[in-house]
Amino acid sequence: MATLLVLYGRPSDPAAFDRHYAERHLPLVRKLPGLRGVTLSAGVEVLSGDDLYRVVRLEFPTAEAVKAALGSAEGLAAAADLANFADGGIQIVAFDEVAA
Template identity: 50%
Template sequence: MYRLNVLYNQPTDPAAFDEYYFNTHIPLARKIPGLRHVSISKTEGLDGSTPDIYLVTTLDFDSKEAFGAGLGSPEGKATAADVPNFATGGVTMLGAELVTEDFN
């Protein structure tokens, strides 16, 4: 499995970010061919402070090849092109081969 980890920094207007992200951006992303799963997490500082990262999204694909094909598709390109429309705090994207161990 191949995973795209997207780390969104604190936006200038969190309410506007959330509105756009959940109602416009995520519906675009869900159309990317080969996308198997999306996980979205809002962060919080363990000490009560505001972390630099506001939101973390993971997008899972069957393989690195499926990831490349998905992001290279018209839907993937449209989703990538949409990021500057709402990510006012900046964003970091990291691709990763998923390595897990079953702890159950």
């Protein structure tokens, strides 16, 4: 399995962020080809590093599926939408998972 983590910094207007994310952005994300699951943080406690507001985990079958999803029309639409609500900054991390 491969994971895409999206880490959102604290927005200037959390209520507007939440509204836009739920009504506009999440429906775009759910259309990503190959997406197997989406998990949203209920709250974020940062133990080290920059303040975060929300962490979103997207699950895909493979790293290649992550790349294909990001380069798809749906992925480009979701990326373009970030400027509409993510004013607190964003970090995106992709990785393959292996059992330890």
